[in-house]
Amino acid sequence: MVRYILQRLLLLIPTLLGVLTIVFFMTALSPGDPARIMLGERANEQQLEQLREELGLNRPVGEQYLIYLEHSLRLDFGRSIKTRRPVMEEIQELFPATVELALVAMFLATFLGILVGVLSAVRKNTLLDYTAMVGALAGVSMPVFWLGLVLIMIFSVGLGWFPTGGRMEVRLFFQPITRFFILDGIILWFREGNPAYLISAARHIVLPAIALATIPLAIIARTTRSSMLETMRQDYVKTARAAGIPERRVIFRYALKNALLPVITVVGIQFGLLLAGAILTETIFAWPGIGRWIYSAISARDYPAIQAGVIVVSTVFVFINMIVDILYSVINPKIRLQ
Amino acid sequence: MKRIFSFMLLMVLASALVFAGGKQEEPAAPAAAPVAQPVSDGPQAGGVLVFARSGDSVGLDPGRETDGESFYGSTQIFDTLVEFAPGTTEVQPALAETWDVSADGLEFTFHLRHGVMFHDGTPFNAAAVKFSFDRQFVETHPYFELGPWQYWGYMDMSSIIDRIEVVDDYTVKFYLQKVEAPFLANLAMDFASIVSPTAVEQYGIEFKNHPVGTGPFKFVSWTKDDSIVFEANKDYWGEGPYLDRLIIRVIPDATARYLALKNGEVDVIDFPSAEDLELMAADPNIDLIQQAGLNVGYIAMNNDKPPFDKKLVRQAMNYAIDRQAIIDAVYGSAGQVAMNPLPPTMWSYNNKITPYPFDPDMARQLLAQAGLPDGFSTDLWAMPVARPYNPNARRIAEIVQANLADIGVTAEIVSYDWGTYLDKVDAGEHMMGMLGWTGDNGDPDNFLFVLLSEAAADAGGNIAFWRNAQFNDLIVQAKETFDQPTRTRLYEQSQVIFHEEAPWVPLAHSVVTVPVRTSVQDFVIYPTGKRVFQRVWLEQ
Numbered sequence: 001m002v003r004y005i006l007q008r009l010l011l012l013i014p015t016l017l018g019v020l021t022i023v024f025f026m027t028a029l030s031p032g033d034p035a036r037i038m039l040g041e042r043a044n045e046q047q048l049e050q051l052r053e054e055l056g057l058n059r060p061v062g063e064q065y066l067i068y069l070e071h072s073l074r075l076d077f078g079r080s081i082k083t084r085r086p087v088m089e090e091i092q093e094l095f096p097a098t099v100e101l102a103l104v105a106m107f108l109a110t111f112l113g114i115l116v117g118v119l120s121a122v123r124k125n126t127l128l129d130y131t132a133m134v135g136a137l138a139g140v141s142m143p144v145f146w147l148g149l150v151l152i153m154i155f156s157v158g159l160g161w162f163p164t165g166g167r168m169e170v171r172l173f174f175q176p177i178t179r180f181f182i183l184d185g186i187i188l189w190f191r192e193g194n195p196a197y198l199i200s201a202a203r204h205i206v207l208p209a210i211a212l213a214t215i216p217l218a219i220i221a222r223t224t225r226s227s228m229l230e231t232m233r234q235d236y237v238k239t240a241r242a243a244g245i246p247e248r249r250v251i252f253r254y255a256l257k258n259a260l261l262p263v264i265t266v267v268g269i270q271f272g273l274l275l276a277g278a279i280l281t282e283t284i285f286a287w288p289g290i291g292r293w294i295y296s297a298i299s300a301r302d303y304p305a306i307q308a309g310v311i312v313v314s315t316v317f318v319f320i321n322m323i324v325d326i327l328y329s330v331i332n333p334k335i336r337l338q
Numbered sequence: 339m340k341r342i343f344s345f346m347l348l349m350v351l352a353s354a355l356v357f358a359g360g361k362q363e364e365p366a367a368p369a370a371a372p373v374a375q376p377v378s379d380g381p382q383a384g385g386v387l388v389f390a391r392s393g394d395s396v397g398l399d400p401g402r403e404t405d406g407e408s409f410y411g412s413t414q415i416f417d418t419l420v421e422f423a424p425g426t427t428e429v430q431p432a433l434a435e436t437w438d439v440s441a442d443g444l445e446f447t448f449h450l451r452h453g454v455m456f457h458d459g460t461p462f463n464a465a466a467v468k469f470s471f472d473r474q475f476v477e478t479h480p481y482f483e484l485g486p487w488q489y490w491g492y493m494d495m496s497s498i499i500d501r502i503e504v505v506d507d508y509t510v511k512f513y514l515q516k517v518e519a520p521f522l523a524n525l526a527m528d529f530a531s532i533v534s535p536t537a538v539e540q541y542g543i544e545f546k547n548h549p550v551g552t553g554p555f556k557f558v559s560w561t562k563d564d565s566i567v568f569e570a571n572k573d574y575w576g577e578g579p580y581l582d583r584l585i586i587r588v589i590p591d592a593t594a595r596y597l598a599l600k601n602g603e604v605d606v607i608d609f610p611s612a613e614d615l616e617l618m619a620a621d622p623n624i625d626l627i628q629q630a631g632l633n634v635g636y637i638a639m640n641n642d643k644p645p646f647d648k649k650l651v652r653q654a655m656n657y658a659i660d661r662q663a664i665i666d667a668v669y670g671s672a673g674q675v676a677m678n679p680l681p682p683t684m685w686s687y688n689n690k691i692t693p694y695p696f697d698p699d700m701a702r703q704l705l706a707q708a709g710l711p712d713g714f715s716t717d718l719w720a721m722p723v724a725r726p727y728n729p730n731a732r733r734i735a736e737i738v739q740a741n742l743a744d745i746g747v748t749a750e751i752v753s754y755d756w757g758t759y760l761d762k763v764d765a766g767e768h769m770m771g772m773l774g775w776t777g778d779n780g781d782p783d784n785f786l787f788v789l790l791s792e793a794a795a796d797a798g799g800n801i802a803f804w805r806n807a808q809f810n811d812l813i814v815q816a817k818e819t820f821d822q823p824t825r826t827r828l829y830e831q832s833q834v835i836f837h838e839e840a841p842w843v844p845l846a847h848s849v850v851t852v853p854v855r856t857s858v859q860d861f862v863i864y865p866t867g868k869r870v871f872q873r874v875w876l877e878q
Contacts, residue, residue: 036757047491082405083396093562152597164598170565170585171386173558286589286598288563296393296590 098289117224139218165286268324397546416531416551427780713746727774
C-alpha cells in the first residue's frame with residue numbers, strides 16, 4: 001500500500017512539470033507585447049521598458065522559462081501586475097472562500113446525487129426515475145451563468161429568501177477570523193452568543209452552492225443509477241435476496257457499496273472541475289474566491305496571476321485525482337495487486 | 339436508511355434555522371437620526387449606504403495607485419489642496435483656502451485652512467503638504483522608495499514642479515520649472531491627496547491598507563475582493579458627511595449588481611449593463627443619474643498619408659459617416675454624438691460649433707472637388723477590445739465601412755491584438771484608425787495637447803499626425819496663461835480650427851449612468867470619474 005502511494009506521488013512530478021510548462025508557453029507565446037497590453041493608451045517607452053524588465057520579458061524565451069521553473073519550485077510566482085502584491089499572498093487570502101463553497105457544493109452534489117441515483121435505479125422506469133433523469137439531463141446542460149441569474153431572480157428578488165451575493169451581510173461589519181465564514185460564524189456564536197453571523201454566512205452560501213452543485217449532482221446521479229443497475233443484476237445480489245435479506249439492506253449494504261466504485265471516480269473528477277465552475281459561480285454571486293480572482297486576472301492580462309492561478313487549480317486537481325486513485329485501491333484490493 | 343432520514347431531518351431543521359434567521363439579519367442602522375425630519379428640510383443625517391462596484395481597489399494610498407477602483411476608496415478618506423466643484427471640471431478651494439501666483443507664473447503660494455486634523459489626530463499643516471508631494475518625486479525622501487508613483491509620472495509632474503517650500507505652518511510655496519496652467523487642476527486629482535505623515539511613518543508600505551487622511555470618511559476595514567467599510571468623520575471641516583457609514587462592495591457581474599440594487603441590498607451601483615437600463619428606468623425604486631463621461635471616441639485620419647493630407651477629403655469623411663446610427667447601434671442610451679474633441683462637461687467646450695450633418699451627397703461632392711470623383715481605397719483600424727469610450731470598435735467599423743462604400747470609398751477593416759494595435763497606430767501605420775481618450779484632470783489641455791498638438795504628433799498620442807501651426811499656437815498659449823476667461827477663449831477658438839480642418843471624425847462620448855435607490859439623495863456624478871459621498875444622504 002505504502003509503495004503504491006509512493007508510486008503515485010512520484011508520478012505527480014512529471015504531471016506537474018507538464019502543467020508548469022504548458023502554462024508558461026500559453027502565456028509566453030500569446031501574441032502581442034504584454035507590457036503594452038497592460039499599460040494601454042497611456043504607456044510611454046520608459047514605463048514599457050521598466051515593466052518588461054520587471055517581468056523579465058526582455059530576456060530570451062528559453063531563459064525566461066528556466067527562471068520561471070526555478071521560481072515556481074520555490075512557490076514564488078512573483079507579483080501581480082495589477083495589485084503589485086505577491087501572487088501567493090493573494091491566493092492564500094482568497095482560497096478559503098473557494099474551498100468553503102466547493103466543499104458545501106460537493107457535499108450537496110454527492111449526497112443528493114447518490115440518493116437520487118439509487119432511488120432511480122431501484123424504481124427503474126417509474127415516473128420518479130424519468131423525472132430524476134430528465135432533471136439530471138437538464139442539470140448537465142444548463143450554463144452555470146444562466147442558472148445563477150435564474151436562482152437570484154427566483155429566490156432573492158422574487159421570494160426574498162436569500163441574498164443576491166457576497167459571503168456575509170456587509171451591514172453586520174463582520175471581521176473574519178479563519179476566513180472560513182461558516183466556521184467563523186460558529187466560533188462567534190459560541191464566543192458572543194450571537195448566531196447572526198452563522199445565519200448570514202449560511203444564507204449567503206445556499207444559492208452559489210446550488211448553482212455550483214447542479215452539474216456534478218446531475219452527473220453523479222446518472223453514474224450512480226447506471227452503476228447501481230449493473231450491480232443489481234449481479235449474482236451475489238440475487239443470492240442475498242434469495243437468502244431472505246431485507247431489500248433495503250440488500251440495496252444499501254451490499255449493492256451500493258460495490259456500485260460506488262465508479263461513482264468515487266466521478267466525484268473526484270467533478271470536485272476538480274468544480275474549481276473551474278467556481279470561476280462563473282463566484283463572478284455571478286460576488287463570492288470573493290480564487291475563481292473570480294482568476295477571471296479578473298485573465299481580463300486584465302495579469303500574467304503572473306494567471307500562471308499562479310492555473311497552476312494552483314491544476315495542482316489541486318491532480319492531487320484530488322491522486323487521492324481518488326488511492327481511495328479506489330483501498331476500496332478495491334484488486335487494483336493494488338495489479 | 340434510517341440514518342439517511344435522520345440526516346435529512348437535520349438538514350431541514352438547519353435550513354429552517356437559516357430562514358427563520360432572516361429577520362434578525364435585517365441591518366440595524368447605527369445611531370439613526372433621533373427625529374425623522376420632513377424631506378424639504380434638507381439633508382437628513384444617519385444611515386448606512388452601500389455602493390456596489392465591479393472590482394476591488396488595489397490599494398488605498400492614492401499616490402501609488404492608477405486605477406479608478408482604488409480612487410473610489412481613497413477619495414472618501416483624503417482631501418486635496420483644491421477640488422473639483424461637484425459635477426463640473428472647475429477647480430475650487432479645498433484644503434487650500436486661497437492661492438497667489440507670481441507674475442512670471444512660476445511660483446504658487448497656497449494659504450492653508452486652519453484647524454484641520456487628520457483622522458489619527460495629526461494636525462494638517464504645510465509640512466504635511468510638502469511631505470505628501472515630496473515622497474512622490476524627491477529621491478532622497480525617506481518614503482520615496484514606497485513608490486512607484488505612477489500617476490505622478492503620467493501627469494509629468496517631475497517636469498512641472500521644481501521644489502516645494504514650507505513658508506510657515508499654514509503657507510506652502512510650489513516652485514515650478516515652467517508655466518503650466520493645467521498644474522492647478524492636477525492638484526485636484528487623487529494622486530495629489532494630502533496624507534498623514536505620522537501614519538505613513540507608522541505603517542510604511544502598509545499605509546495602502548491603513549490610509550489616514552483628512553477626508554469626510556475614516557477608513558474602518560477592508561475585506562479583500564469583498565468590501566471596504568468607512569465611517570463618518572464627525573470633525574470634517576467641510577459640508578457633511580451625512581451618512582454614518584459607507585460600505586463599498588464588489589459585485590463583479592453587472593446584472594447581479596442590478597438585482598442586488600433592485601432587492602435593496604445595495605443603494606448605489608456602478609457600470610450598469612446596457613441591457614438592464616430599460617428595466618431600471620421602469621423601476622419606481624430606482625433613479626438613473628446620467629452624465630456624459632469625460633471621454634471621446636474618434637476615428638483619426640492619418641494626415642501623413644494621402645489622400646488624408648487634403649482637408650476636403652477629411653471633411654468628406656465627416657459628412658459620410660452616420661454618427662447617430664453608430665450611437666443607436668452600439669452605444670444605445672450610453673452614448674452621445676461627439677462634434678468636438680472635448681467632452682461636453684468640460685469647461686471651454688465650444689457649443690457654438692455646428693456639427694457636420696450626415697450628408698452622403700455633400701461627401702461625394704467634396705471628394706469630386708478634391709479630385710477623387712471615383713473614391714479611393716483605405717484601411718480602417720478597429721480596436722480588438724472594448725474601451726470606456728468605445729464599447730465595440732469592430733461593430734462601428736462595419737457601419738463606417740458601409741457608409742464609406744456609399745460614397746465610393748472602399749475601406750478594409752484591420753485589427754491586431756491590443757498591444758500591437760497601440761504600437762502600430764502610434765507608429766502611424768494606419769490610414770484611418772479608431773482610438774479614444776479618457777480625461778485625467780478635467781483640463782482641456784489634457785485632451786487637446788495630448789491628442790492633437792504637434793509635440794504629440796512626434797512623441798505619440800496624436801495619431802492623426804495633424805500638424806496645424808495656428809491650432810498649436812492657441813493650445814500652447816492656453817497652457818501658459820492662468821487667466822481662466824483667456825484660456826476659455828483660446829480653447830474655444832482652437833475647436834473652431836479643429837472643426838474646419840477635421841483631422842478626426844469624432845464619434846461619441848460615452849454617457850456614465852449611476853443607478854441609485856430613490857432613497858439616495860444629492861448624489862452627483864463627477865466628470866473626472868470620482869464617486870463622492872460627502873454630501874449624499876439617505877431619506878429615512
